[in-house]
Amino acid sequence: MLSAMAIVLNMLENMLALPLGVRLGMANIMALIVVHIYGVKEMLFVNFLRVVVSGLLSGIILSYPWWMSVGGVFLSSLMLMMVYKHSSFIFTGIMCAIAHSVGQILVLSFFLTSSAFMPYLGIMIIMSIITGILTGKVSEIATKRLKRGIHHAS
Template identity: 40%
Template sequence: MNIQKTRHLTYLTMLSALAIILNIAESVYIGQIFYMVRLGLANIIALMAIRLLGKRDMLIVNCMRVIIGNLLRGMIFGSTFWISCGGVVLSSIVLILLDRTDSSLMFTSVLSAVAHSVGQVIVVMMFYAQPMVVAILPYLLLGSIPTGILTGFIAERVLKHIRPLKITKFD
């Protein structure tokens, strides 16, 4: 049981670290690929976390990535942080809801990316009192679909090479 616990904790910390690294690396080296649209590479780790460890651990990985990622970039509690929070909360809800169904990973990834954009726009509209940002939403959603397919594809490929944990008690 202790070995299983250790393996679980190792998976969780490794995935959290990967999510933080991808989050920072993407913002530093890739940034916006085209006018506000980002690849969302850290979403690969969220997809892997929900499949390997379950919902609770996926939420931990997502929280870590937003809090520590923004902390390391010196943007904690700034506008970027709160907008990221909005996106992550909504995309996590979608991931949890779709985990209950028999949806494919690619579809889950696309809807999660779409939800992320919607969450970000909602935060800007409600908390930053900028309702005109809704004009960007169709464009952001169109950008979310190819990026969601890409992250879903990568997550699917990576998961094929990872041995799943046998215990699910922590979920």
């Protein structure tokens, strides 16, 4: 169910008219929640399934935009594994958003065999800070409520 929620959030975000490269990171909310409640393996599964199924549903699987998504999710997941136990949700959200942006730019540079997009990384990092704060805060609130619900149900 958590994978399905991440996929739906990703697909909804794809429908938003945002500037090139700007993502809200709504699906990352699920990754943050899952890693805090269930652990790293489950978060990796949710992220992997989300990228594959979203790519299939949107018809971009194996195209360079899909590989950009894979690169972003890969670096974001690595960052999440490194910082989530010792950092606030907001800091973790920011770091994951920045890692996602770096991953996307690296993959784009590889496909286009150019580093011309590197200056755009500065803008993406600024946007990542803003969106990371939002996803971190939403994840924190949702995780606390879910943990309370799980505790009361048992």
